[in-house]
Amino acid sequence: MLDKTQLNGLYRYGLSLTNNSASAEDLLQSALERWLPKRQQSREPLPYIRRTMRNLHIDNCRRNAIIDFEPMSDNTPVLLDPQSLEQLIINQQLLQLVFDQLNSAEREVLYYWAVLEYTASEIAAELDEPRGTILSRLYRLKEKSKLLTEMHKPQSGHQGGGQ
């Protein structure tokens, strides 16, 4: 069975999809309900449950006409240099802002890249999507993070903070 660490891991994945704690819990609950009757056949419960959560979330988005996994055009820029993403520096406090700026697909890629430490190829294989699509999401993740960092860059002369 699943322990607390695994449940929390799945909850975090749900958060990456929904960016809402209540929705993430609901998603986890629904996925567990679907997994439980099939658990004996499922040798890899975590990928299986994550896949179920993802499918449920996509269904919810469709039902609510939310476009969270938009199609990419051929001209969408992709991340050509993975190191540039690895080396990107950001203020920890900005993470929630970054998170809010990303759509489901980008947050999901962030989760796989940062938490599970998958490469773009591995994420593509796990999500059954083209590697180019994943690289494009990583590129947008980088660009949005850079933009927010620029916007919140402290201006010179304000560093002391003392009055």
Add this chain to the structure above:
Amino acid sequence: MKNTEHTTLKQASQRFFAEQQLPEASLDRFEKMLPAADASEPVSPSRLETDSPTLQQAASNRLKPAALTASITAAVIVGSIWFVPSLSPTDQQLLSLSSPVKSTDQSQQQMIAAIADEVTKNHIKLKPLEVTSQDFDTVRDYFTQLDFSPQVSRYFPKISSTTLTMAGGRYCSIRSETAAQLRYLSSPQTSLTEPSSTKQWSTLYQTQYNANTFGALPRVEQGQAPIKTYSRGLKVSIWVERQLLMVSVEDAH
């Protein structure tokens, strides 16, 4: 709090996710929802999502040390009681004759446990294959960065309870030594395109054998029986063949 510090996006994201936790009441609700492990389940399969040090730290911070110690002790006791009687007579004989428990010192036992832990973690993770082929030579030819050439094991098919079909391979490591991970489907009837949850995989790891690194391990060509142990509910066999360290992982049947 270190929340104001600048760090890499990856580390910041890891911290951010680590801070997100289910409320205790919800955790309790989910735990009640999950029935106790069935008797037929050896150990819950775990693809832990604590790969990153930050999450591991976060997870450990949430557990009280005493409770953690008690849990680990209980797990070890339950594990020993559970697995040993479930072994086949052959396995029990092998354990009593060739197990490191009697024939090696503590450090060697730790090495074997560490190898078993590492390979089963990789096996459960099922990372994507870098080369896919049912032809061993094609898979072997992929591994150009190794200091050795992966070999067809004569022993591996004998210990497997099912027919093995080559599926592919990828680079990995065992105790920091670069290794080849060769993945097999345990039934030829199983389609490569089936959802992974229904596939039965066996994994064979190969790396150059160095006694200084891995200690003394049984050599099957000299008639020595492989070490058989269990980790994360999976059956692990360790032996040396053709001067290669070979480690197989498969379901404990």
